[in-house]
Amino acid sequence: MGSTLATAPGSLPWVGHAVAIVRDRFRFLRSLPDHGDLVWIRIGPWKALVVTTDALSAQVLRDDRTFDKGGPLYDRIRETGGNGLASCPYDDHRRQRRLVQPCFQADRIPGYVPVMRRQAVQMVDSWREGSPVDVLVDMRVMAARTALATMFSGAPTDSVLDTLVKEVDTVLSGIVRRALMPEWLAGFPTPGNRSYRRAQARTRETVAGLVAGYRRQESDRGDLMSALVATRDPENGNKGLCKSELQDQVLTFLVAGTETTASTLSWALHLVAQHPHVDAQLYEEAAKFLGREGDACADPARLVVARNVVLETLRLYPPLPMLTRVTTRETELGGHTVPQGTTVIFSPYTVQHRPGLYADPEAFLPERWADCAPGFRPPRGPFVAFGGGARKCIGDTFALTHATLALSSIAARWRLHALTDRTPKPATSMTMSPSRLRLLPEKRHPLTVPVHGPPAGR
Ligand code: HEM
Incomplete structure (x- = not known):
């Protein structure tokens, strides 16, 4: 198989494409379709086959028995995440998904909305005019x-929050470095x-500690943890x-859930700051439906x-x-035989930037989603930011x-x-969060907008 498939150019001895990826991950991932629908890359000690089309990505995502969770990234994720839903192998996945799915059912989301709104208001309350915000x-x-x-229906203590924010960041960058x-x-004590x-x-x-404390209380508090503790598998x-x-x-x-949402919001704020007409539309809508100081949002x-x-x-x-x-058996992909044990990469970034799938793919055009049904189900088609198939993100509606x-x-x-025209560099981490993004807050002048907008029609 290897002889007929190209290896992306720029591979260096020992490190492979790691230097190109660290130097400019965006450019590297966008360049891969130029070399074929399937392209070999080398990263440090391992080599992987990258799928660059939406159709082949869909095939990989649909057949999660053959293309199982594995490869250097998931091996490292398991070191921390154990055998949780995101990293468990196919053999255990269906049972876990049946157990966890009820906790994320769409009818539970409205119960989380006031918490989401409160936390956002608390954050914007802490900003000061003219004092730059370290966005990420x-x-x-x-x-x-x-x-x-939302999980533990109580304000987290500062030490819990501190652990989460700092240590999870260290773990996520460590996962990539170690992969x-x-x-x-x-294994070396560096x-x-x-x-x-x-x-x-x-x-x-x-x-x-959080889980032990929660289990001792044994009362249903209507939060995500209560649902997790109460869930039962009728097939088991x-x-x-x-x-x-x-x-x-x-x-x-x-x-x-934390770093992915933080990354999305940080990039969104960067893009909005660069596109004042979008900022104006956002403000008008927020003033209509959210209220400037109100704590509730009837219908997001x-x-x-x-x-x-x-x-x-x-x-x-x-x-x-x-x-x-990682392939669990020999299989066929795009007309090529792929041996058992091959590391395969699917890249939401590469697919979503691939020419021909979206008009003007490099442009920031929120209006391209105007025809999507209102609500928070991710769109279909080549939109794979939440993955797909049986391993699709369980928190997609929650996150949106x-x-x-x-x-x-x-x-x-x-x-x-x-503060600058430059696009921030993505951090070298599991996620593509913009590092060192600072924005300058300016207070809005009150805008009077009639409260009755177009009907939502969920
Ligand atoms: C913008 C935010 C988010 C993005 C872009 C995102 C993206 C993804 C992607 C791409 C996958 C598939 C990974 C793969 O196929 O290898 C995934 C899986 C998963 N995500 Fe998310 N995610 C987000 C937010 C969340 C939130 C808020 C939660 C939970 C509260 C969550 C929990 C999970 C879990 C548990 C899986 C594994 C699902 C399974 O294998 O059955 N995610 N996510």
């Missing part, structure tokens, strides 16, 4: 507070490896999740402009730009609702100005 840091804190408050290393080096291990242990300890003797499975799931939700599905900005941000900057699979509401809450109160 604030979005992380807000997303972590929201995740904890690029040979196995023997990952300062980086030691701080990764420390962060991993503290994160797991914190989650174990009505068994629920054991203590270690509960911990793995909670850790998975916190890690999977009315925030169509904000929702479209979030979707377009997820298309341009999917927080998880590349994800790995949260990001939309938070973006609108920010726009209602502040206009954020760019």
Whole structure:
């Protein structure tokens, strides 16, 4: 197979394409379709086959038995996330998904909306006019507070929050760094490896403490944890999740849900700051449906402009730009035989920027989502920011609702100005978060808009 498929140019001895990826991940991922629908890349000690079309990505995502979770990235994620829903292999996935799915059913989301809104308002209340905002840091804190408050229906203590924000960041960058290393080096007591291990242990300890405290109370509090504790699998003797499975799931939700949402909101704020006409539309909508100071939002599905900005941000900057699979048997892909044990990468970033799938793919055009039904189901087609098939993101509706509401809450109160014309560099981490993004807040002048807008029609 290898002889007929190209290897992306620019591979260096020992490191492969790692230098090109660290130098400019966007450019590297966008260039891959130029070399074929399937392209080999090398990263440090391993080599992987990248799928660059939407059709082949769909094939990989649909057949999760053959293209199972695995490869260097997921091997490392398991070191921290254990056998949670996001990292467990095919053999255990259906059982886990049946157990966890009820916790994310659409009818539970409205119950989380007031928490999402409160946390966003608390964040924007803390900003001061003319004092630059370190955007990613604030979005992380807000997303972590929201995740904890929806899961554990109580204000998280500062030490819990501190652990989550700092240690999870260390763990996520460590996962990528260690995936690029040979196995023997990952076990070596370098300062980086030691701080990764420390962060991993503290994160797991914190989650174990939260879960133990919760299980002692044994009352239904209507939050995500209550649903996780109460869930039963009718196809498996009505068994629920054991203590270690509960911990793995909670850790998975916190890690999977916090940084992805923070990254999306940070890029969205960067894009809005660069596009004043979108900012004006966002503000008008927020003033109509959110109220400047009000704490409630009757129906976030009315925030169509904000929702479209979030979707377009997820298309341009999917927080998880590349994800790995490993083939569990020899298979066929795009007319080629792929041996068992091959690492396969599907890349939401590459697909969503591929010429021919979206008009003017590099442009920020939130209006391209105007025909999407109102609400928070991700669009179909080549939009794969949430993955697809049986392993599709379980928190997609939760995340879209949260990001939309938070973006609108920010726009209602502040206009954020760019301090530079440069696009921020993505961090070298699991997610593609914009590092060192600072924006300057300016207070909005009150805008009087009639409260009756177009009907939402969910
Ligand atoms: C903008 C925010 C988010 C994005 C872009 C996102 C993206 C993704 C993607 C691409 C996958 C598939 C990974 C793969 O196929 O290898 C995934 C899976 C997953 N996500 Fe999300 N996610 C987001 C928010 C959330 C939230 C808020 C939660 C939970 C509260 C969450 C929990 C999960 C879980 C548990 C899985 C594994 C599902 C399974 O394998 O059955 N995500 N996410």
